[in-house]
Amino acid sequence: MAQLQDLKDEASSKRLAPLSSEELQEAREIRIKEIKMGKIIREIIFYLIFLNLTMLICFGEHDPDIFHMHKSMRNMFVQAGYNGRMRFTKIHGREDFWNYTENVFIPTMYSNSWYNGEPDIPGRTEHSLADKSMHLVGTARFRQLRIKHDICAIPETMINKTQDCRAPYSITDEEDVDFDEGWKAVNQSAKPNYKVQPLAVWKYHSWYNISSFPYLGKHALYNGGGYLADLGISPEESLRVAAYLRENMWVDQYTRAVFMEFVVYNANINMYTTSFLLVEFLPQGGHLRPLHSLLPHQRDP
Structure with missing residues (x-):
């Protein structure tokens, strides 16, 4: 994301021509990776919540007697x-x-x-x-x-x-x-x-x-x-x-x-x-x- 922003700033400051197809492809791959990483982080958070609830139900207030x-x-x-x-x-x-x-x-x-x-x-x-x-x-x-x-x-x-x-x-x-x-x-x-x-x-x-x-x-x-x-x-x-x-x-x-x-x-x-x-x-x-x-x-x- 930072690289994409740098490219945009450089193009804006120097009034360069539009990005080439290679640069667009690189920016697209970076964005896709960011989206996938966000999904992974959300799945990890939901899994931890599910694991905590399961352990609470199974072991919470569970008398050993x-x-x-x-x-x-x-x-x-x-x-x-x-x-x-x-x-x-x-x-x-x-x-x-x-x-x-x-x-x-x-x-x-x-x-x-x-x-x-x-x-x-x-x-x-x-x-x-x-x-x-x-x-x-x-x-x-x-x-x-x-x-x-x-x-x-x-x-x-x-x-x-x-x-x-x-x-x-x-x-x-x-x-x-x-x-x-x-x-x-x-x-x-x-x-x-x-x-x-x-x-x-x-x-x-x-x-x-x-x-x-x-x-x-x-x-x-x-x-x-x-x-x-x-x-x-x-x-x-x-x-x-x-x-x-x-x-x-x-x-x-x-x-x-x-x-x-x-x-x-x-x-x-x-x-x-x-x-x-x-x-x-x-x-x-x-x-x-x-x-x-x-x-x-x-x-x-």
Whole structure:
């Protein structure tokens, strides 16, 4: 740029003839280099801004205790480190789901003893988990999503082989009506009282009523609503709920997903963990590798 200005000044002062083609070409190349350099500098500045924002999101306000809490939760509920032998990732069907629920999930969720072996006296219950450092907030619950009956057509050549058509899950084909016990149609003249247990597990709840949101699994995008089954405040009560659900086929061939949802709190580090375990059931009766989400976070300063 300085050279171009010098040439202009010299031409103006001496009233020389217009620049030659070689001089114009040189001036043009200098200007192109300046434009390219400006673009490079802008790209470097935007990249540094992006890098700083990325590091701020990834590492800003990131408590090192989050890793240890996530590891402990995974050890308890995914790896079955305290109770039972059925790992969460080894659930292959409905029987495995109930085996995991009764022998791993519920015993791990409720610890009835302290470090020294003394029982947790009723009335002084701390709702501590198996690791004795975390505490259950409220109660755990199961949320089921299922499909409607007869929403797919059976080919004529297969009608003599089967009368049952099981479609994959989709939000548009999701079952969203209330049922009587055992997924029976409701008698309109004698409707069940869904305000009491255990009949409440047969009532459908929309995502808006339970403040839940859709979740993308491996097989489908699942709605935030569903049929809710709240577990109890003790292992005995929770096992009774699980036994009732199992005996009445709460999870059957039309079930496509079950979310096991709960929140725990660790007073030692003042941290919550919002957790859910997702089991997906395929229409063919197979399974997908279960998913889990364990999200430690701090709500209080």
